[in-house]
Amino acid sequence: MYYAIKKKEDGDQEEEEEQEDEEEEEYEDVEDEEGEDEEEEEDDELESVNCINPEECWNIIYDGAYNNLIMSAETGNINNDGTDNIHEDIGICGCHAYSILGACELLQTGKGKKKHHRLLRPFEKASGKKIRLIKLRNPWGEGEWKGKWGDADHKNFTPILRKQLNHSEKEDGVFFMKFKDFCKYYNNFAISHYTPEFKISSFRYETIKNQLLNFTFRVQENGPYYFVLGQLKARFFKEDEYEYSDCRLFISCKDDVDHSGNFVGAIQAADWHTWFKADCFVGKTYYVSIFTPWKSCSKQISFYTYGKEEIQLRKTDKSKMDFMHLTDVFREKAYSNPDEGFTTFEDNGQPDIYQKFEDSELGFGYFYFENNTETTQMTVTVKTTGLDGIVWGKPCESEKSPMVIVPPGKYEVIYYTKRESDSSCEDFRLITSFVDVTESKIDSLKTKSKKQPRLYNGQDIGCNLYTSGTKDDYVF
Numbered sequence: 001m002y003y004a005i006k007k008k009e010d011g012d013q014e015e016e017e018e019q020e021d022e023e024e025e026e027y028e029d030v031e032d033e034e035g036e037d038e039e040e041e042e043d044d045e046l047e048s049v050n051c052i053n054p055e056e057c058w059n060i061i062y063d064g065a066y067n068n069l070i071m072s073a074e075t076g077n078i079n080n081d082g083t084d085n086i087h088e089d090i091g092i093c094g095c096h097a098y099s100i101l102g103a104c105e106l107l108q109t110g111k112g113k114k115k116h117h118r119l120l121r122p123f124e125k126a127s128g129k130k131i132r133l134i135k136l137r138n139p140w141g142e143g144e145w146k147g148k149w150g151d152a153d154h155k156n157f158t159p160i161l162r163k164q165l166n167h168s169e170k171e172d173g174v175f176f177m178k179f180k181d182f183c184k185y186y187n188n189f190a191i192s193h194y195t196p197e198f199k200i201s202s203f204r205y206e207t208i209k210n211q212l213l214n215f216t217f218r219v220q221e222n223g224p225y226y227f228v229l230g231q232l233k234a235r236f237f238k239e240d241e242y243e244y245s246d247c248r249l250f251i252s253c254k255d256d257v258d259h260s261g262n263f264v265g266a267i268q269a270a271d272w273h274t275w276f277k278a279d280c281f282v283g284k285t286y287y288v289s290i291f292t293p294w295k296s297c298s299k300q301i302s303f304y305t306y307g308k309e310e311i312q313l314r315k316t317d318k319s320k321m322d323f324m325h326l327t328d329v330f331r332e333k334a335y336s337n338p339d340e341g342f343t344t345f346e347d348n349g350q351p352d353i354y355q356k357f358e359d360s361e362l363g364f365g366y367f368y369f370e371n372n373t374e375t376t377q378m379t380v381t382v383k384t385t386g387l388d389g390i391v392w393g394k395p396c397e398s399e400k401s402p403m404v405i406v407p408p409g410k411y412e413v414i415y416y417t418k419r420e421s422d423s424s425c426e427d428f429r430l431i432t433s434f435v436d437v438t439e440s441k442i443d444s445l446k447t448k449s450k451k452q453p454r455l456y457n458g459q460d461i462g463c464n465l466y467t468s469g470t471k472d473d474y475v476f
Contacts, residue, residue: 066123136182205302213289216285216286218282249265291363353373385427
């Protein structure tokens with residue numbers, strides 16, 4: 001599976017490196033300060049790494065090395081010309097694939113001339129300053145890292161450590177480097193989660209800008225699956241000719257028996273490969289939506305699955321997709337973290353009616369409303385500004401200000417998808433109204449009102465509106 005390493009801004013990185021160099025020079029000249037908290041020192045080092053979630057990145061590689069998984073990494077455009085030539089000062093190639101041979105941790109004790117490094121056992125817990133190293137190999141068999149902890153760093157890489165790590169100083173393309181430097185010069189890494197009984201299914205499509213592809217599939221055996229969305233790799237194009245697009249993958253499912261919906265997974269990113277892992281079960285229909293907001297010349301999207309059986313995708317027209325289960329899907333999302341985000345309409349005298357808003361980084365967002373009263377009906381309209389890149393979901397996609405009616409004891413959802421990952425719907429206000437309703441009043445109004453089936457693209461979606469011209473002017 002592919003993992004991207006996100007970079008900090010160049011200015012922040014240069015300032016950070018200068019500060020680190022000053023700190024290291026000072027560190028080697030001074031003695032230990034009394035009362036120094038070494039645990040906090042390690043946290044500071046982690047925060048300085050130029051990638052998002054450095055701890056997670058390290059844990060993935062460290063665990064992969066411990067389990068002898070096949071791993072590789074790719075450098076960025078180090079030479080600033082798109083070539084894979086060896087950089088004279090750095091020693092490694094740009095735009096080039098390397099094997100990851102291992103990862104280890106060292107415990108540093110002492111300072112200055114008394115500084116010493118001890119190799120930690122796998123997952124050994126130790127208090128103090130840790131150095132994290134990654135072992136890599138250039139498949140050319142030459143060209144090695146010239147920075148700290150490289151073969152030429154005799155100050156840190158002592159003969160004892162070389163023997164413990166079974167590493168010799170020779171030009172064979174194999175070298176160690178600090179994890180922090182790895183994150184600086186490498187753009188991504190991949191780990192092969194090979195399972196002998198798993199099967200891969202791959203699908204490739206040519207699409208136009210802002211096209212939405214819809215599919216369904218079923219499985220015959222319960223089990224885990226990897227779902228991957230892939231774009232053509234930038235290295236196949238000239239510099240500045242190609243740009244990754246914010247393509248989105250969204251998968252949900254509906255139960256055959258109770259017709260309830262569940263969230264399976266989603267991802268939206270401008271990258272070569274994006275993926276997630278989820279369990280799939282017999283007795284459900286799975287719905288796949290792929291959105292392609294292309295920015296560049298190539299418009300080829302690939303979808304892969306890796307799991308217990310080959311997947312048979314059935315392409316479905318958007319008008320025939322069953323979107324009614326998505327109300328349950330987003331209710332499940334709302335309650336996946338019930339302690340955050342929920343508010344009530346207590347200021348409106350309705351403490352038993354709840355709402356939650358989430359603008360997800362996974363390419364979607366939603367407004368969830370839950371009415372726990374027995375006799376109060378709520379009508380709510382979402383008024384927004386600056387909706388560039390936001391598309392409302394069914395049955396509200398043609399409305400500028402979507403509205404839902406939430407009867408007593410019911411819940412409703414208004415959801416949207418994003419055309420780009422940085423699109424947002426956070427600037428909004430809710431316009432609400434509340435009316436008291438009882439079963440007898442509803443039945444009476446139904447007999448006096450006009451029944452109007454609510455249609456979408458000319459099709460009955462199973463929702464009826466009863467409108468009345470009485471002085472009460474209720475709408476159900």
